[in-house]
């Protein structure tokens with residue numbers, strides 16, 4: 294990730310695991326820590342809201358609404374902000390579901406994330422306006438109709454698989 298130390302510009306910066314970077318010249322240390330990300334299970338009449346991604350990574354594949362957690366933000370605040378930005382929908386009532394590790398490649402940098410899933414159940418079908426630069430389509434699907442192989446990220450696929458298993462066991 295680094296060719297030069299950001300502090301002293303020496304080429305002696307190295308990492309053994311892609312997580313901790315150390316400069317052998319000036320002792321600079323940087324931890325490329327796991328980033329928090331959130332995913333929303335928005336449910337209505339037994340259906341799950343899926344989005345189709347408008348951009349890479351995973352362009353034109355299915356995803357859940359969500360995104361990265363900003364600095365100084367809780368997971369719940371990140372969810373509500375992302376849902377407002379992506380769908381123009383106001384949701385504040387989130388219940389924790391589960392989490393999965395993920396690897397996110399963007400412009401040549403590998404980000405390790407922990408994708409945290411929360412759920413909410415709507416009593417009526419919501420009016421939504423999508424952020425077209427991020428989402429090309431919104432799809433409501435019952436568990437048996439969700440095409441798992443069409444989901445962009447393995448972590449999100451694993452979360453949706455867990456959701457389907459739970460829906461089908463109740």
Ligand SMILES: [Zn+2]
Nearest residue numbers: 298301316319
């Ligand atoms: Zn240095």
